[in-house]
Amino acid sequence: MAARNPLNRTLADGIRRVGFRKWYERELLSSHAHMALALISAVAMMASFEAYRGASTGEKLLNTAFVLVSAAIALWSMRRYLYLLMHAEEMANQANCPQCEAYGLLTLQDPQDRRESAQRLVPVCCKRCGFRWNLEDG
Numbered sequence: 001m002a003a004r005n006p007l008n009r010t011l012a013d014g015i016r017r018v019g020f021r022k023w024y025e026r027e028l029l030s031s032h033a034h035m036a037l038a039l040i041s042a043v044a045m046m047a048s049f050e051a052y053r054g055a056s057t058g059e060k061l062l063n064t065a066f067v068l069v070s071a072a073i074a075l076w077s078m079r080r081y082l083y084l085l086m087h088a089e090e091m092a093n094q095a096n097c098p099q100c101e102a103y104g105l106l107t108l109q110d111p112q113d114r115r116e117s118a119q120r121l122v123p124v125c126c127k128r129c130g131f132r133w134n135l136e137d138g
């Protein structure tokens with residue numbers, strides 16, 4: 001699926017620096033910003049279609065370029081919006097402590113071995129009861 005963007009922290013980095021809840025909040029904000037961008041570029045695409053009426057050949061070529069560019073931006077930002085949203089939700093579904101059910105109160109643990117980081121497991125520890133488990137950062 002979509003690659004990581006340098007503007008969005010990885011889950012492990014996010015938990016380490018700002019905590020899970022803030023990370024989650026920022027991922028949601030970022031995903032909704034992409035949705036807004038998708039809407040704006042869809043409007044720009046429709047406006048470019050509108051401009052075909054009574055346009056000269058040169059203008060029509062330019063309009064085609066505008067349509068293609070805004071369609072590309074709309075598709076990219078829509079994909080990004082969905083990816084960020086689904087990923088944040090997937091992580092939030094695993095953020096309840098299995099033992100005391102506290103939500104999002106977790107600290108990052110060092111991986112036990114290399115296989116864990118290869119499988120994208122993020123080891124965490126509950127701040128309330130100290131229970132340890134792994135988040136699957138798929």
Ligand SMILES: [Zn+2]
Pocket residue numbers: 097098099100101102126127128129130131
């Ligand atoms: Zn707990």
